Amino acid sequence: MLIEFSVGNFRSFRDVATLSLLTSKLKENDELDNHNIFQEGKWSLLRSAAIFGANASGKSNFIRAFGYMRYLVLESATGLQAGQSTKVTRFALNPTAKEQPAYFQIAFLIDGIQYRYGFELDEQRVHAEWLYRTKQRESRLFVREGQNFDISTTFRKEVRGLEELTRQNALFLSVLAQFNSPTAGSLLSWFRNRVGVISGINDEHYLLYTLARVAEDDIFRQQMAMLLRLADVGIHNVRVESASLSDPAIPEHVRNFFEKIAEIDGEKAEDFLLRQAKMAHPVFQDGKRIDEMEFELEEESAGTQKFFALLGPILDTLEHGKVLVVDELEARLHPLLTRELVRLFNSAKTNPNRAQLIFATHDIDLLGENLLRRDQVWFTEKNRYGETELYSLAEMKERKDASYLKNYLLGRYGAIPYINRFRAFIEQELSDGAEA
Numbered sequence: 111m112l113i114e115f116s117v118g119n120f121r122s123f124r125d126v127a128t129l130s131l132l133t134s135k136l137k138e139n140d141e142l143d144n145h146n147i148f149q150e151g152k153w154s155l156l157r158s159a160a161i162f163g164a165n166a167s168g169k170s171n172f173i174r175a176f177g178y179m180r181y182l183v184l185e186s187a188t189g190l191q192a193g194q195s196t197k198v199t200r201f202a203l204n205p206t207a208k209e210q211p212a213y214f215q216i217a218f219l220i221d222g223i224q225y226r227y228g229f230e231l232d233e234q235r236v237h238a239e240w241l242y243r244t245k246q247r248e249s250r251l252f253v254r255e256g257q258n259f260d261i262s263t264t265f266r267k268e269v270r271g272l273e274e275l276t277r278q279n280a281l282f283l284s285v286l287a288q289f290n291s292p293t294a295g296s297l298l299s300w301f302r303n304r305v306g307v308i309s310g311i312n313d314e315h316y317l318l319y320t321l322a323r324v325a326e327d328d329i330f331r332q333q334m335a336m337l338l339r340l341a342d343v344g345i346h347n348v349r350v351e352s353a354s355l356s357d358p359a360i361p362e363h364v365r366n367f368f369e370k371i372a373e374i375d376g377e378k379a380e381d382f383l384l385r386q387a388k389m390a391h392p393v394f395q396d397g398k399r400i401d402e403m404e405f406e407l408e409e410e411s412a413g414t415q416k417f418f419a420l421l422g423p424i425l426d427t428l429e430h431g432k433v434l435v436v437d438e439l440e441a442r443l444h445p446l447l448t449r450e451l452v453r454l455f456n457s458a459k460t461n462p463n464r465a466q467l468i469f470a471t472h473d474i475d476l477l478g479e480n481l482l483r484r485d486q487v488w489f490t491e492k493n494r495y496g497e498t499e500l501y502s503l504a505e506m507k508e509r510k511d512a513s514y515l516k517n518y519l520l521g522r523y524g525a526i527p528y529i530n531r532f533r534a535f536i537e538q539e540l541s542d543g544a545e546a
Contacts, residue, residue, distance in 0.1 A: 112305075112466055114217050120174075123201065126213055134504040142482075146482070150222070157467070158482070168490040182281060185284075226240075227241045234279060269291070306423055310442075310469075320422025333425055348388065350387050352383045428455070432466075449479055474518060477514040491524045
């Protein structure tokens, strides 16, 4: 379970910003208090958090920060060679920031034990790295300053001199996991298998996952079909056809394309399977259903394609109690569908395994649906220096019975585009054009 995530000096985040999934001390109504939070030991955690803000305010950069941390933890030991860039993007609009490292820290639970892990780095090297563990109280496992390592006595048996094998552009945690440290391996497994970071706009990569699950898991396919029916998109059933590259029906140019991909990835081309979703629509005559007709997924609307692709990672996250971080969740979806997807997480009945959803969105209707607690609502806003500020509605003096949607549109919480000058300019241009 995720407790909190912090980022600083990364893209538009100059100062350190923290999104916490710990519940605040604010009392909401009984429905929200009973459904939107869960207990994990002594921790009271939120099932979801939504980030609102104007275009270019930093919402997507926060999601990118989460994805970058996950990427570096998983890839720095094996995916980066000596001298290669860490690919971090630091805040660019301040000369001082360019001389300082980016900052990342995350706190999460594994089997009831809290871990707090973080690092600071620039494009060439890791400046600092730390790992703390909390059972009864927080204790240090290691602290790194450059290439100097301070290892606790209890953790030293897992290190075995691996400090010397840690390149300056690699994370010590990743190196430890590569050499079978049980603690580091458990943490990397959490990043790899318990956390997903996806875009609501670019759904091609998780569409492949959804297709594979539908093809291989009949129960999963039935769940998908049921949700598609309930979403009222006209689809009553779904199936996936799979074909090997050795199938003579596969066009030669398609076969050549995937063979090149297999060669790049070091895989066998014959292991590739091409999958195509078939969506069944009912056929009616004289008001009676007489048959059904199948359409390929590409023939469905853009919103239906997005919904189908997104259901795969969402169902997987709910099934296994994972953390899913989504940018532009509502893209190409009807607001009612977006609301229902969020409700799947904000319910002990549909989310018994305590999965968590963090999403960036422009769908402000979610603020008016009695759907989110105040501590689940976050805003991003850029100041005059181009720096993103992240803050929660729970930090503001706001009544629990207030109209959050109305007050947000009135600018009471900030995090909205200031378009008055834009409107005045257009009106002036139209007026001048008419006079001419």
